[in-house]
Amino acid sequence: MKLHDLGFEKWFETHASELRREVSDIARVSAVDRGAYLIRNESGEVPAELTGKLSYMIESPVDLPCVGDWVAIQYYDNAMAAVIHGVFPRKTLLRRKTAGANVEFQMIAANIDAAFIVQSCHFDFNPNRLDRYLVMAAGGGVEPIVMLTKTDLISQDELQQKIAVINSAHKTRILTVSNLTGSGLDELQQTLCPGKTYCLLGSSGVGKTTIINRLIGREAFDIKPVSGTGEGTHTTSRRQLIVLSQGAMLIDTPGMRELALVGTGDGLNAGFEDLVRLSVKCRYANCSHEHEPGCAVRAAVESGELSKDRYSSYMKLRKESEYYEMSYLDKRKKDKAFGRFIKSYKKQMKD
DSSP states (O other), rough: OOOGGGOOOOOHTTTTTHHHHHOOOOEEEEEEETTTTEEEOOOOOOEEEEEEHHHHHHOOOGGGGGTTTTEEEEEEETTTTEEEEEOOOOEEEEEOOOSSSSOOOEEESSSSEEEEEEEETTTTTOHHHHHHHHHHHHHHHHHEEEEOGGGGGHHHHHHHHHHHHHHHHHHOOEEOTTTTTOTTTHHEEEEEEEEEEEHHHHOSSHHHHHHHHHHSSSSOOOOOOOOOOOOOOOOOOOOEEEEESOOEEEEEEEOOOOOOOOOHHHHHHTTTTTHHHHHTTSTTTTSSSSSSSTOOOEEEEEEEEEEEEHHHHHHHHHHHHHHHHHHHHHHHHHHHHHHHHHHHHHHHHOO
16 A cells, blocks of 8 residues: 555645655554544554644644644654654645634544535434535535435435435535445445545434444444434544545544534535525625615525525524634634743743
């Protein structure tokens, strides 16, 4: 196996000349677990840690290596372990706001070619949550593919209704899968291309880990029994990159109970292209779609062309994103000011 087989494209080569001059060895982060790293190279996986210099230079959790990152490394102990000197620029990324009150980015994965947004056809199907995942993917430059699982739990008519709901709002590919019957798994296999990296996103218990086991062909990862409602329960506890036998790579992620977005920007527009098209007809170019006269978006809601739920989802996500973005920028200013104070203090102590 070569680095190219693990997804190292010319883009990374041309964007990482400085790192290559400092350290010649390159690897890809395959797992992160509470500050401990596994990296994968042509030969296999080894544990790795950050250099003290890199740890000192990192100003935000988003700067830390995450699963899918390419890193400049140096081996030691007969290449049985390594230290990470730097992180390559990210071609694409998936991130969200950290859970809770703290306004900070949390990296989910990097350098992803496509993200499978997984929702169960049973109790988990939620168009508003799907909007959030699609906006997150678009904001990071990742191609989204919607995957509806547990199709064996509903009728064909119900499945077609759910597909119609998605198609009415999004122009994205949809796969339907049943881990019980195997329906749709062949199409999924054909979607995966050697050398490309895919990520599975979704709530706990929608069948992400089961899908990986089916693709591998054995029970490589633990799965807990289904609950009394017929839904699965949370199993995956860390993000990890898995290389499939046919050459594609999959990143499994723990289920997300909270998916708040920060600074989605163009991602919000990409996730709501129908509203963007309507907004071109608004009387004012900077229309907020709330109170202004001549708003084409609100007119579409009143006429039934645009659903109220779709409009509400957009407005909620926009306001949430703008609020967290302002809070995040304010936090970054304070963090940088504090960092400058600490560096100045250390310099004075040395003098």
